[in-house]
Amino acid sequence: MICAIGLLGLVLLMVILIWQAAGPSIKAFGFSFFFTREWDPVHGRFGALPYIYGTLVSTLLALLLAGPVSLGAAVYVAEFAPRKIKNILGFMIDLLAAVPGIIFGLWGNFVLSPWLAGSLEPRLEHYFGFLPLFRGPATGVGMLAAGIILAIMISPLITAVSREVLEIVPASQREAMIALGATPWEVVRRAVLPYARTGIVGAFTLGLGRAIGETMALTMVIGNRPQISASLFAPAYTMTSVIVNEFTEAVEPLHLAALIHIALVLFLVTLLVNTVARLMIYLMNRRVKKWTV
Amino acid sequence: MSYKLRVEALQAWYGQHQVLKGISMPIRANTITAVIGPSGCGKSTFIRCLNRMHEVVPGTRVAGRVWLDGRNIYNGINAVEVRRRVGMVFQTPNIFPAMSIFQNVVAGLYLNGIRGRRQLQERAENCLQQAGLWEEVRDRLHDTAAGLSSGQLQRLCIARALAVEPEILLMDEPCSALDPIASIRIEELMRELKASYTIILVTHNMQQAARVSDYTAYLCDGELVEYESTPEVFIRPKDSRTENYITGRGADTRPL
Amino acid sequence: MDRLGAAGYRETNERDMGKSGISLYSGRWRQIHCRMMTGLCALAVLTLLAVLLIIMTYILLQGIPGLNWQFFTRPPAPVGLPGGGVYHAITGSLVLVGLACLIAIPWGVAAGIFLAAPRRPGPLAALVRFTADVLSGVPSITAGIFIYTLVVVRMHTFSALAGGLALAIVMLPVVTRNTEEILRLVPRGLQEAALALGISWWRVMLHIVLPTAARGVAIGITLAMAGVAGDPVPLFFTALNNNHFSLDLTQPMASLPMEIFRYAAGPFVTWHRLAWSGALVLIGIILLPMLLARIILPGYRIRR
Numbered sequence: 001m002i003c004a005i006g007l008l009g010l011v012l013l014m015v016i017l018i019w020q021a022a023g024p025s026i027k028a029f030g031f032s033f034f035f036t037r038e039w040d041p042v043h044g045r046f047g048a049l050p051y052i053y054g055t056l057v058s059t060l061l062a063l064l065l066a067g068p069v070s071l072g073a074a075v076y077v078a079e080f081a082p083r084k085i086k087n088i089l090g091f092m093i094d095l096l097a098a099v100p101g102i103i104f105g106l107w108g109n110f111v112l113s114p115w116l117a118g119s120l121e122p123r124l125e126h127y128f129g130f131l132p133l134f135r136g137p138a139t140g141v142g143m144l145a146a147g148i149i150l151a152i153m154i155s156p157l158i159t160a161v162s163r164e165v166l167e168i169v170p171a172s173q174r175e176a177m178i179a180l181g182a183t184p185w186e187v188v189r190r191a192v193l194p195y196a197r198t199g200i201v202g203a204f205t206l207g208l209g210r211a212i213g214e215t216m217a218l219t220m221v222i223g224n225r226p227q228i229s230a231s232l233f234a235p236a237y238t239m240t241s242v243i244v245n246e247f248t249e250a251v252e253p254l255h256l257a258a259l260i261h262i263a264l265v266l267f268l269v270t271l272l273v274n275t276v277a278r279l280m281i282y283l284m285n286r287r288v289k290k291w292t293v
Numbered sequence: 294m295s296y297k298l299r300v301e302a303l304q305a306w307y308g309q310h311q312v313l314k315g316i317s318m319p320i321r322a323n324t325i326t327a328v329i330g331p332s333g334c335g336k337s338t339f340i341r342c343l344n345r346m347h348e349v350v351p352g353t354r355v356a357g358r359v360w361l362d363g364r365n366i367y368n369g370i371n372a373v374e375v376r377r378r379v380g381m382v383f384q385t386p387n388i389f390p391a392m393s394i395f396q397n398v399v400a401g402l403y404l405n406g407i408r409g410r411r412q413l414q415e416r417a418e419n420c421l422q423q424a425g426l427w428e429e430v431r432d433r434l435h436d437t438a439a440g441l442s443s444g445q446l447q448r449l450c451i452a453r454a455l456a457v458e459p460e461i462l463l464m465d466e467p468c469s470a471l472d473p474i475a476s477i478r479i480e481e482l483m484r485e486l487k488a489s490y491t492i493i494l495v496t497h498n499m500q501q502a503a504r505v506s507d508y509t510a511y512l513c514d515g516e517l518v519e520y521e522s523t524p525e526v527f528i529r530p531k532d533s534r535t536e537n538y539i540t541g542r543g544a545d546t547r548p549l
Numbered sequence: 550m551d552r553l554g555a556a557g558y559r560e561t562n563e564r565d566m567g568k569s570g571i572s573l574y575s576g577r578w579r580q581i582h583c584r585m586m587t588g589l590c591a592l593a594v595l596t597l598l599a600v601l602l603i604i605m606t607y608i609l610l611q612g613i614p615g616l617n618w619q620f621f622t623r624p625p626a627p628v629g630l631p632g633g634g635v636y637h638a639i640t641g642s643l644v645l646v647g648l649a650c651l652i653a654i655p656w657g658v659a660a661g662i663f664l665a666a667p668r669r670p671g672p673l674a675a676l677v678r679f680t681a682d683v684l685s686g687v688p689s690i691t692a693g694i695f696i697y698t699l700v701v702v703r704m705h706t707f708s709a710l711a712g713g714l715a716l717a718i719v720m721l722p723v724v725t726r727n728t729e730e731i732l733r734l735v736p737r738g739l740q741e742a743a744l745a746l747g748i749s750w751w752r753v754m755l756h757i758v759l760p761t762a763a764r765g766v767a768i769g770i771t772l773a774m775a776g777v778a779g780d781p782v783p784l785f786f787t788a789l790n791n792n793h794f795s796l797d798l799t800q801p802m803a804s805l806p807m808e809i810f811r812y813a814a815g816p817f818v819t820w821h822r823l824a825w826s827g828a829l830v831l832i833g834i835i836l837l838p839m840l841l842a843r844i845i846l847p848g849y850r851i852r853r
Binding site for chain 3: 010017091105152216
């Protein structure tokens with residue numbers, strides 16, 4: 001009881017303290033903090049736009065790459081995999097989800113980036129160079145690397161949660177479809193997926209929250225330059241990375257407050273994203289209960 | 294004979310759905326009272342209200358009074374205390390898998406602070422004897438209960454319920470998961486236990502009700518239709534609904 | 550049903566058929582289509598596992614050469630010189646994670662028990678469950694900054710104590726929710742049987758439900774430990790790093806993920822080698838308890 005209430009108090013205290021610590025920056029910049037490109041510790045002018053942009057674009061890229069793969073994998077494990085290998089697959093995906101971000105960052109930094117710079121990026125530029133997305137010097141560190149690493153990191157999470165969601169779809173829904181003479185894929189496509197839609201969206205939203213908050217892997221591959229560029233090859237910066245990189249070096253109180261301000265925004269955004277995700281999974285659960293009484 | 298338990302205007306709900314619609318019945322000490330009725334009529338809910346187990350299910354509500362020896366169990370007594378005085382045996386034998394046979398029997402005592410080794414052992418032997426299980430398990434008291442048959446498990450559950458020395462024993466279809474021979478064994482046991490306990494038995498086996506009970510209550514749609522001595526109910530039912538149910542005519546023809 | 554009548558029934562049926570896209574005249578194409586999609590899904594699983602395999606292989610290949618006695622028993626060599634190890638970081642990680650466990654396990658398990666208890670569910674339980682859920686999705690960076698403002702600023706120094714606290718906050722919601730979910734899998738009849746013996750609900754949870762689910766709870770705890778053992782982010786703001794071996798809780802302390810980051814970002818090839826080996830050891834430290842918990846822990850496998 002006390003422990004449970006303590007948990008509530010903890011979250012409240014977190015919001016209050018972080019809000020307080022960000023106070024000077026909130027007072028100095030207000031809403032313009034979100035729309036200003038400038039980040040100048042020397043003159044005490046701070047705007048978070050490049051970081052917000054970096055976080056948003058890398059997250060979006062990661063979801064685009066991870067989404068189809070994760071959904072496919074979840075469907076396979078939940079619906080098609082033979083019973084024997086089902087558990088092994090599930091366990092391996094759990095393992096993948098437990099590998100820490102720093103490991104992916106290390107791999108991204110020493111293996112993925114050189115490969116991108118040496119082979120993938122030049123090819124992309126050769127074939128798709130007419131798009132501004134794929135133009136520019138192929139350095140290997142930048143938005144593309146960040147997106148790929150993030151995708152690798154969040155896909156086990158999305159797969160695991162989606163799989164759980166698919167498995168609570170009542171058997172009667174599948175049987176009804178089979179009885180109509182549907183092929184296994186049609187059962188999935190027309191009965192299981194529509195039924196689990198809300199839950200799957202919830203799983204993706206959880207992945208989104210994880211991607212927004214991921215720090216180490218990104219810091220090691222995104223290039224850490226606060227700029228907004230149309231090219232995926234160009235270095236960028238994310239909200240989490242700038243906090244980690246500059247926190248220990250920030251001597252000016254306003255600089256520190258601006259960094260904590262970014263953290264506050266992150267906190268509130270992930271709070272919102274997770275609330276939405278949990279709500280969707282909850283709604284799906286309730287619907288299952290309603291239909292299986 | 295005195296009344297051990299008096300139920301007055303008992304109502305119970307699951308969410309919005311009212312399951313019991315005002316039931317009043319006095320229950321005499323040292324008797325077996327059978328509660329019969331079609332599925333979904335509220336039999337189980339009724340006896341779950343008698344030891345306040347109904348309220349552990351989310352979204353439930355109870356109104357009315359249940360007097361146990363002149364004290365209302367819904368007013369001024371702790372639910373835990375009520376459950377210690379009113380024991381319960383469930384439909385399926387639910388032994389604690391992480392415990393040995395011995396630990397299962399004395400779980401109620403041990404967890405309520407009685408730790409004396411001698412005392413626990415004596416009580417365990419005593420209760421297992423009362424439940425007619427002692428001879429069968431005396432050599433493997435400290436093994437898990439996994440090797441027992443379901444009839445033995447159910448008697449183990451009865452021994453476990455007896456160990457906390459309840460005054461009343463509620464039995465919610467205790468034989469519905471058992472084969473006929475194990476059922477007969479439990480019925481014999483109930484008759485033996487009658488001397489020291491007041492037993493309320495929910496069953497949908499009418500032969501069983503006729504065989505073991507002194508009084509029979511017929512519940513239908515959350516209402517008490519008939520409550521008389523067992524021969525009276527089975528031979529001369531007053532209400533046509535009771536008669537239809539007992540004779541198997543249109544017992545379950547509620548609108549679908 | 551009565552009002553719909555036979556005609557209405559047929560109509561809805563046809564509409565459903567239309568919506569479900571099943572046409573009886575293209576059976577062969579449907580079979581091929583089904584095979585194709587199943588194959589694509591299998592391909593997705595393979596892709597995921599291949600990525601896992603590639604990364605693990607790299608780490609093994611790059612990490613093994615650097616593993617020697619020195620690596621485990623020596624603190625780092627002076628900058629630029631070869632040799633040296635991560636002894637200080639391994640002990641540091643163990644201390645920090647241990648400290649976090651000390652706080653988060655009792656607190657989290659207790660809160661989980663509270664949430665799973667067989668009582669009337671009030672708004673409080675729902676609110677706490679929701680908070681734990683949401684908190685577990687909040688990035689660990691916020692936990693770090695929170696402890697920075699709460700402890701580091703007040704103590705005027707980065708310290709291992711602060712690091713342990715920050716990791717505990719990251720662990721807490723995971724332990725809480727995991728414990729709750731596992732306890733909920735314990736059959737309800739078991740709880741009712743115990744309640745009917747006149748045992749109070751918290752004794753029921755502690756002595757009957759918890760032992761039955763002990764294995765699952767332990768596995769959940771190893772997962773939570775894995776989550777914080779590899780995450781340096783909260784430590785940037787709390788325990789920071791230390792080049793030397795230290796067990797002083799009021800001083801900064803090194804940790805494996807922090808050292809991996811430092812070595813990886815550094816300019817020396819010898820450092821990079823240390824980073825790879827460190828990564829290998831870190832994965833070992835994280836995966837070993839997870840595997841061990843599943844293999845050796847006795848107990849009742851509760852079927853999901």
